[in-house]
Amino acid sequence: MSRTISSLILQELFAQAVMRESLSLLRPLRSRCTLVIKHAHRNVHRMPPLPQTQTSVRTLHGDLDKLQPHVRTWVEQQARICQPDNIHICDGTLEENSIILSMLETQGIIKKLPKYENCWLARTDPKDVARVESKTVICTENERDTIPQPAEGVKGQLGHWISPKNMEAAFEERFPGCMRGRTMYVIPYSMGPVGSPLAKYGIQVTDSAYVVASMRIMTRMGANVLDAIGEDEFVKCLHSVGAPVTDTENSSKQWPCNPKKTLIAHIPDKREIISFGSGYGGNSLLGKKCFALRIASRIGRDEGWLAEHMLILGITNPQGEKKYIAAAFPSACGKTNLAMMQPTLPGYKVECIGDDIAWMRFDDEGRLRAINPENGFFGVAPGTSMHTNPNAMRTVTSNTVFTNVGETSDGGVWWEGMEPVEEGVDVTTWLGEKWDPENKRKPAAHPNSRFCAPAGQCPIMDPAWESREGVPIDAIVFGGRRPKGVPLVYEAFDWTHGVFIGAAMRSEATAAAEHKGKVIMHDPFAMRPFFGYNFGHYLTHWLSMQNRPNTSLPKIFHVNWFRKAEEGGFLWPGFGENSRVLDWICRRVDNEDCAKDSPIGRIPTDGALNLEGLKEEVNMEELFSVPRDFWTQEVKEIGKYFKEQVGDDLPNEVANELQELDQRIQKL
Numbered sequence: 001m002s003r004t005i006s007s008l009i010l011q012e013l014f015a016q017a018v019m020r021e022s023l024s025l026l027r028p029l030r031s032r033c034t035l036v037i038k039h040a041h042r043n044v045h046r047m048p049p050l051p052q053t054q055t056s057v058r059t060l061h062g063d064l065d066k067l068q069p070h071v072r073t074w075v076e077q078q079a080r081i082c083q084p085d086n087i088h089i090c091d092g093t094l095e096e097n098s099i100i101l102s103m104l105e106t107q108g109i110i111k112k113l114p115k116y117e118n119c120w121l122a123r124t125d126p127k128d129v130a131r132v133e134s135k136t137v138i139c140t141e142n143e144r145d146t147i148p149q150p151a152e153g154v155k156g157q158l159g160h161w162i163s164p165k166n167m168e169a170a171f172e173e174r175f176p177g178c179m180r181g182r183t184m185y186v187i188p189y190s191m192g193p194v195g196s197p198l199a200k201y202g203i204q205v206t207d208s209a210y211v212v213a214s215m216r217i218m219t220r221m222g223a224n225v226l227d228a229i230g231e232d233e234f235v236k237c238l239h240s241v242g243a244p245v246t247d248t249e250n251s252s253k254q255w256p257c258n259p260k261k262t263l264i265a266h267i268p269d270k271r272e273i274i275s276f277g278s279g280y281g282g283n284s285l286l287g288k289k290c291f292a293l294r295i296a297s298r299i300g301r302d303e304g305w306l307a308e309h310m311l312i313l314g315i316t317n318p319q320g321e322k323k324y325i326a327a328a329f330p331s332a333c334g335k336t337n338l339a340m341m342q343p344t345l346p347g348y349k350v351e352c353i354g355d356d357i358a359w360m361r362f363d364d365e366g367r368l369r370a371i372n373p374e375n376g377f378f379g380v381a382p383g384t385s386m387h388t389n390p391n392a393m394r395t396v397t398s399n400t401v402f403t404n405v406g407e408t409s410d411g412g413v414w415w416e417g418m419e420p421v422e423e424g425v426d427v428t429t430w431l432g433e434k435w436d437p438e439n440k441r442k443p444a445a446h447p448n449s450r451f452c453a454p455a456g457q458c459p460i461m462d463p464a465w466e467s468r469e470g471v472p473i474d475a476i477v478f479g480g481r482r483p484k485g486v487p488l489v490y491e492a493f494d495w496t497h498g499v500f501i502g503a504a505m506r507s508e509a510t511a512a513a514e515h516k517g518k519v520i521m522h523d524p525f526a527m528r529p530f531f532g533y534n535f536g537h538y539l540t541h542w543l544s545m546q547n548r549p550n551t552s553l554p555k556i557f558h559v560n561w562f563r564k565a566e567e568g569g570f571l572w573p574g575f576g577e578n579s580r581v582l583d584w585i586c587r588r589v590d591n592e593d594c595a596k597d598s599p600i601g602r603i604p605t606d607g608a609l610n611l612e613g614l615k616e617e618v619n620m621e622e623l624f625s626v627p628r629d630f631w632t633q634e635v636k637e638i639g640k641y642f643k644e645q646v647g648d649d650l651p652n653e654v655a656n657e658l659q660e661l662d663q664r665i666q667k668l
Contacts, residue, residue, distance in 0.1 A: 067226065092216055146533060187204040194220055211285060296359065309328055474555075
């Protein structure tokens with residue numbers, strides 16, 4: 001009986017949200033809905049009228065009385081500030097999800113894709129398409145806790161700090177009344193398997209049903225998380241699109257947002273995230289980069305573990321020996337492709353634990369173990385195809401939300417890099433225009449368009465991907481998009497050298513951020529946009545791992561799939577052929593004698609890389625060359641970056657590694 005009435009409440013919410021767009025019907029509809037909702041709730045929960053001391057906002061779904069007192073207090077505080085019309089406590093059920101998706105479809109925010117099973121297409125406002133690094137801030141009492149002090153006259157690149165006073169002013173300017181005319185959704189969620197000693201819990205309140213649908217895919221969301229939280233603390237996440245419906249302009253917006261006032265703020269001392277003005281994934285799905293990297297990296301520092309922008313994969317050789325690798329790449333540099341690789345090397349199998357984020361902690365036996373805190377994939381669509389990543393393509397054929405990709409006239413999706421559309425099939429661009437394949441200035445899909453799909457649908461998910469204890473990490477790999485000078489793979493001499501390699505990472509900028517054009521940027525540990533505290537202190541934290549007693553440290557490597565020949569074109573075929581590089585890495589983990597020293601690290605000996613069956617001829621000499629002029633300039637660029645951006649916070653060990661690299665290069 002209670003479920004039936006709850007469904008009626010949700011359906012009433014559905015009708016209300018749809019009809020709200022017609023302002024002429026708003027007043028009589030709200031009056032009718034209020035009567036129905038009050039009647040239903042009193043039948044289900046026997047809920048008395050709320051005392052004046054409590055929030056007067058009506059709960060449409062769920063029961064505030066059943067929340068732990070500290071959870072309820074926080075939710076009611078946000079409701080009093082944001083002033084939503086209603087509160088909906090999410091339970092994560094299939095029934096709830098179906099109604100949320102139907103509501104979004106009727107509002108025109110998403111569109112059903114009949115070519116696939118339960119797949120949807122969303123088109124955002126053209127001004128709300130990517131992470132906004134310039135408006136992403138961390139609030140601490142002392143600026144130095146958040147970012148290093150850059151050199152005089154130099155703009156810092158390692159995060160943005162905001163003072164508590166300015167944060168309070170920014171909050172007061174944005175949040176009071178920001179949810180008027182909307183429903184506040186309360187999303188309890190777990191980062192990591194519920195009950196895992198490595199998992200952390202959060203509660204997000206949001207006025208975006210699109211966020212609810214996406215968070216259900218990306219996190220473990222539901223009532224069981226509230227049970228797991230119990231009386232413990234949780235990460236508090238407040239999000240609003242910043243477009244109250246009482247504003248006439250906002251009532252007609254297909255994709256509500258407020259780009260002029262967008263702000264994504266983190267308060268690590270209080271374990272809080274506050275996001276305003278954007279409905280886009282990285283800015284609004286607060287469990288992702290905001291929690292899983294910025295806040296979690298600070299928690300990891302305080303508790304002695306690592307939260308990293310890394311994929312996790314398992315690779316099994318023909319002898320049945322399995323190893324796990326964590327790898328850090330900047331966005332749009334092939335993380336998802338590598339995590340879901342289909343190896344071309346005979347007898348090898350790759351299985352996926354996660355494609356984006358790793359939380360790593362040493363166990364009681366001194367082994368570094370990792371979990372994927374996420375529950376889904378939020379992958380970059382352009383460039384993904386049956387050739388580059390067949391497993392990703394198989395993953396997204398059901399229960400997936402696509403954002404800002406092209407739409408085909410036969411009810412499917414298309415983006416640049418996919419197989420050509422069939423003859424007679426037209427494509428509508430992410431801007432809703434007819435696609436002209438000759439007009440390269442107007443692509444079918446936005447360069448940062450995404451697919452949001454459940455991880456469990458991936459055909460090569462590792463059996464241990466939801467292990468409560470995590471999987472043991474045998475190797476850590478850093479990489480980036482470097483068209484010149486950087487070899488295909490090399491191994492760090494030791495842990496300290498490996499930390500230096502991570503700190504010195506550089507890569508072409510990607511569409512996941514607002515930077516435009518292909519410029520080589522410093523992106524240490526692929527974490528530059530995601531550090532939750534001072535990068536110099538972060539390096540000290542990494543270095544400290546080798547001082548832990550009785551630990552078995554993974555070997556550290558660097559890879560570059562993107563080196564180009566002097567005459568143009570990639571030197572290495574990449575994709576499934578990268579299994580040959582992983583094979584060499586695994587053999588080095590076993591201390592096989594198949595490496596030789598170079599000035600930058602250990603590279604494969606001649607013939608050590610297994611090229612059996614490789615269809616393309618590869619210029620191995622050029623692929624592994626270490627040009628003196630290039631690396632001399634590289635040392636200068638890294639040194640300049642450390643001096644200008646990190647300054648006195650740079651650990652001496654990292655500075656010494658740079659000096660030693662310079663000395664080795666000069667001997668070439």
